[in-house]
Amino acid sequence: xxxxxxxxxxxxxxxxxxxxxxxxxxxxxxxxxxxxxxxxxxxxxxxxxxxxxxxxxxxxxxxxxxxxxxxxxxxxxxxxxxxxxxxxxxxxxxxxxxxxxxxxxx
Amino acid sequence: xxxxxxxxxxxxxxxxxxxxxxxxxxxxxxxxxxxxxxxxxxxxxxxxxxxxxxxxxxxxxxxxxxxxxxxxxxxxxxxxxxxxxxxxxxxxxxxxxxxxxxxxxxxxxxxxxxxxxxxxxxxxxxxxxxxxxxxxxxxxxxxxxxxxxxxxxxxxxxxxxxxxxxxxxxxxxxxxxxxxxxxxxxxxxxxxxxxxxxxxxxxxxxxxxxxxxxxxxxxxxxxxxxxxxxxxxxxxxxxxxxxxxxxxxxxxxxxxxxxxxxxxxxxx
Numbered sequence: 001x002x003x004x005x006x007x008x009x010x011x012x013x014x015x016x017x018x019x020x021x022x023x024x025x026x027x028x029x030x031x032x033x034x035x036x037x038x039x040x041x042x043x044x045x046x047x048x049x050x051x052x053x054x055x056x057x058x059x060x061x062x063x064x065x066x067x068x069x070x071x072x073x074x075x076x077x078x079x080x081x082x083x084x085x086x087x088x089x090x091x092x093x094x095x096x097x098x099x100x101x102x103x104x105x106x
Numbered sequence: 107x108x109x110x111x112x113x114x115x116x117x118x119x120x121x122x123x124x125x126x127x128x129x130x131x132x133x134x135x136x137x138x139x140x141x142x143x144x145x146x147x148x149x150x151x152x153x154x155x156x157x158x159x160x161x162x163x164x165x166x167x168x169x170x171x172x173x174x175x176x177x178x179x180x181x182x183x184x185x186x187x188x189x190x191x192x193x194x195x196x197x198x199x200x201x202x203x204x205x206x207x208x209x210x211x212x213x214x215x216x217x218x219x220x221x222x223x224x225x226x227x228x229x230x231x232x233x234x235x236x237x238x239x240x241x242x243x244x245x246x247x248x249x250x251x252x253x254x255x256x257x258x259x260x261x262x263x264x265x266x267x268x269x270x271x272x273x274x275x276x277x278x279x280x281x282x283x284x285x286x287x288x289x290x291x292x293x294x295x296x297x298x299x300x301x302x303x304x305x306x307x308x309x310x311x312x313x314x315x316x317x318x319x320x321x322x323x324x325x326x327x328x329x330x331x332x333x334x335x336x337x338x339x340x341x342x343x344x345x346x347x348x349x350x351x352x353x354x355x356x357x358x359x360x361x362x363x364x365x366x367x368x369x370x371x372x373x374x
Contacts (some may be wrong), residue, residue, distance in 0.1 A: 006149055023150045025230070025323075067230070067323045068147035 007100035009075075009084045016102045018049065020071040020086050028063040043091050044069070050085040051075050075102035080104050139372060140217040147320030148370025149239065151233065151325045155242025158235050164214030173209035175202070175243065182246035187367060190356045192258040199264040201355045203240055203329050204347035222346040226330050229322035237325045241316040247367045252312055254360040257332075261356065264349075268357025271350065272302070283354070297374070302358065312362030314371025321374060328355055 003023040009016045022044065029041025041063065049057040049071075056075055075084070082102040089095050159170045175185035176193065190201040196208055203225070210216045227234040256262045275282040287302040288294060301307045316327040332351050333344040344351055 004152065006153070019145055021145060021147055021150055025145070031230075038209065068150065070145040070147070072145070 002094055002096045005086055005096065005098040007040050007084060007098055009078070009082075009100055011080055011100040011102050011104050013077060014077055014079075014091050016051075016075040016082065016084070018073050018075055018084055020085075022069050022071070022096075024067070024069065024088075024090065026063070026065055026069060030063075041091060043062045044088045045105065046089045047071065048087045049073060049075075050083075050087075051078060052082050053085070062106055114237065115344060139374075142320065142372050146318050146370050146372050147323075148316070148325050148372065150372065151238045151316075151318070152245050154233075155245075158239050159242055160310065164210065164216045166213065166215035166333035168213045168215075170206075170209055170213060170239070172213060173206070175205055180290065182243055182245050184247050184249045184250050186244045187250050187252045190253060190254070190261070190264065190352050190359065192260045197214045198349075199258075199260050199352055199356065201328070201347075201352045202243060203236060203312070203327055206236055206239055206243070207347050225346050226327075229323050229324065231324060233324040237327055237330075240327045241325050241370055244316060244367065244369045248369060250367055251360060252365040253310075253362050254356065254363055256356075256360060264353045264356040265360055267349075268353035269357070271354055272357055277339055277341040279340050281341075283335065302361065305318065305361075305364075308358065308362045309365035311365075313357050313365035316369055317371030317373045319373045325370060326373070 005023070006021040007018070009018045011017075011099050016095075024044055025042055026044065027039050027042040029038065031039045033039050043063050043065065044061050047057070047059045047061060057073055059071075061069075071086075080102055083099055084102060085097065085099045087097045089097065162169050172179045174180075174193075174195075175182065176188055176191050177183075177185050186202055189205070190199050193198050193205070195343075198204075200208065202259055207218065207221055207225075210221055211218055221236065224234050225236040227237060254261075256265050272283045275285070283302070286294070286299050290301045290304065291298040292301070300311050302311070315331060316325050318324075319326045329344075329346055332347070332354055336342070336344040
């Protein structure tokens, strides 16, 4: 149901610059639609980023994060070809996992 | 009283940095736009458009791989920089989006009314197929320069019509496009308006559509931009893919020749 994330991980020295774009409505539960009905709350609650299977970031998000969110982080001690795995779980229980490899600096 | 004057003087000094900061406003906005553009959610639409392009869809269960954007069936690299152009099979000058419509009708067997009705998606929705497809096709020309040639007499004619429409005042507000887009440093409320008579500014525009519109949360196309301008001018609704919209696009794209395509753009 959910659409794939876009994950880019570029190596700079021994640090991987990870940039993640997610596709999600991130509804706050406060907005009303054209009929005046409240749009039900629906947002990403939990995000984890793993580097070769080891979790390097575990975040709890709220409704305050924007629609189609962007997440950037830097992972120390990475090498070209390392796996970066991103997982999110939203308030409806939907889950999504996407993976990318670390590439050399272009 | 002198204490009041001193207080006022102090206030004036304190107020100074704020006003200097305010003067750097437009640059600040440009900087913010640049920061947002680096991680543009519109990128997600490119992948989606690519999937839609190669998927077998519609009543005839066909992909769009045989769609001809002017360089031959399925040739996308550099196709959008030459659009709008004349197509012999439809005997029309067409822009990217009306050409997409043609292919989705002829190849895939969709119905025109259904497509035109949903082509421009509501704000904060999941976006339409055409928006994603238009972005994907345009993105195949990223880094190339706009080059609308007007070699064909019909293309020249569309350009002249577009130029006329751009300068022609109409409607209850007696607005022409050029009323808002003909002088430097104009704005509506806080939004800077592009001066379309300036080569550099118009190039910035034609190279950056389709674009992700932050406040709508979807990718928008040139057809949307024009129809929204028409709405803002209180003109009758601009029909999707109509000759009027194509004439204006021909004029603007030709004026912006030499612009480097960098889509998705990012708009507020």
